[in-house]
Amino acid sequence: MRIAVIGAGGVGGYFGARLAAGGNDVMFVARGAHLHAINEHGLRVNSALGDEHVIPASAVADASEVESAELVILAVKLWDTEAAATQIAPLVAGGAQVMSLQNGISKDELLASRFPREQILGGACYISAVIDSPGVISHDGTLQRLVFGDYGDAASPQTLQFLQACRASGIDAQLSDDIELELWQKYVFLVGLSATTAATRLPIGPILANERSRQLLLEVMQEVVTLGRKRGVNLDPSYADHRLEFCAGLPPTMTSSMYHDLIRGNRLELPWLSTTVAAASADLGLAAPRNATIADILAPFENPVRI
Structure with missing residues (x-):
C-alpha cells in the first residue's frame, strides 16, 4: 500500500517502519533533526521483537509534499490536528482513507467535520515507543497492537488491504465491528x-x-x-x-x-x-x-x- 505517516514519533515511526519493512510504500512526515536523520541514515527501530532499519526511508517536512496515498495515518500531537487535517485534505480528496492513532475520544469528530465519514477509519494503538534520538525509535516491551474499523456497516476493501499489510509486516492487528x-x-x-x-x-x-x-x-x-x-x-x-x-x-x-x-x-x-x-x-x-x-x-x- 501507499501509506503516508503524518508524525514520525514513537507511534507513527514504529508502525510506519514496520509497514515499510513489510514492503509497503511509506512516506513519513517529520520535523527538524528527526527529519534530517531519517533522510540521511534511514529510520531505525530498536525493539525486543526485533530491530528494524529502513534504508532508504522517505521523509518530508509537510504533508502537502506527499503526492498520493491510499491511507493516511495521523500520529501528530492533538494540538496539531487542525493543521494536519488541512495539509492532508488533497490526499483525502484523492480517495485516501485517514486513520488517526492519536490519543483521546474527540479526534475522529474533528476529522468528520472536515472529511466524508466513509473515508475515516477509526483506530486505536497500544504501544510504548518514543524517539530515542533523531532517526531512532525505541520500543519498550513487546506490546504493539492496532485495532481499527470503519464507521459503516462493513469493512472497505482498503481497510481489509491494510489489515493484510499490517499482519504481513509483523504488526498485531485486529478489525473491530464497534470501533467507538x-x-x-x-x-x-x-x-x-x-x-x-x-x-x-x-x-x-x-x-x-x-x-x-x-x-x-x-x-x-x-x-x-x-x-x-x-x-x-x-x-x-x-x-x-x-x-x-x-x-x-x-x-x-x-x-x-x-x-x-x-x-x-x-x-x-x-x-x-x-x-x-x-x-x-x-x-x-x-x-x-x-x-x-x-x-x-x-x-x-x-x-x-x-x-
Whole structure:
C-alpha cells in the first residue's frame, strides 16, 4: 500500500517502519533533526521483537509534499490536528482513507467535520515507543497492537488491504465491528496510564506495587468508565477492574507519552485526557475527583514556561 505517516514519533515511526519493512510504500512526515536523520541514515527501530532499519526511508517536512496515498495515518500531537487535517485534505480528496492513532475520544469528530465519514477509519494503538534520538525509535516491551474499523456497516476493501499489510509486516492487528467502543476502552486505559505515570513521575510497575497508587489508577479509570456509560457507550461497568488486571501484565518499565513529554519539558496533551474527563463529567452531573485532581496537579506543566 501507499501509506503516508503524518508524525514520525514513537507511534507513527514504529508502525510506519514496520509497514515499510513489510514492503509497503511509506512516506513519513517529520520535523527538524528527526527529519534530517531519517533522510540521511534511514529510520531505525530498536525493539525486543526485533530491530528494524529502513534504508532508504522517505521523509518530508509537510504533508502537502506527499503526492498520493491510499491511507493516511495521523500520529501528530492533538494540538496539531487542525493543521494536519488541512495539509492532508488533497490526499483525502484523492480517495485516501485517514486513520488517526492519536490519543483521546474527540479526534475522529474533528476529522468528520472536515472529511466524508466513509473515508475515516477509526483506530486505536497500544504501544510504548518514543524517539530515542533523531532517526531512532525505541520500543519498550513487546506490546504493539492496532485495532481499527470503519464507521459503516462493513469493512472497505482498503481497510481489509491494510489489515493484510499490517499482519504481513509483523504488526498485531485486529478489525473491530464497534470501533467507538474500542476507542473508549482505549481511552479508559490511556487516561489511567497517562494520569498516574505523569503525576507520580514513575512507570507502571511501582504504581501497581503500592496499594494507594494502585487504587488511584483504578479510580481514575473508573471515572472514565462512568463517563462513557453516561454518554451511551456500552462499556462493562467493571471494565476498569479488567484494565487493572491488564496493567499487571505490562512491562513494569512502561510509562506513557505524557510522562515522556513531562520529563522532557514539552507541552502535554492533558486537556484531552484527565481535564476532559473532569469537565465532561461535571457537565453531566457526575463527580470525577481523581481526574480533576490530576488535572490540577499537572496544570502548571500543560504549557511549560521556560524560565
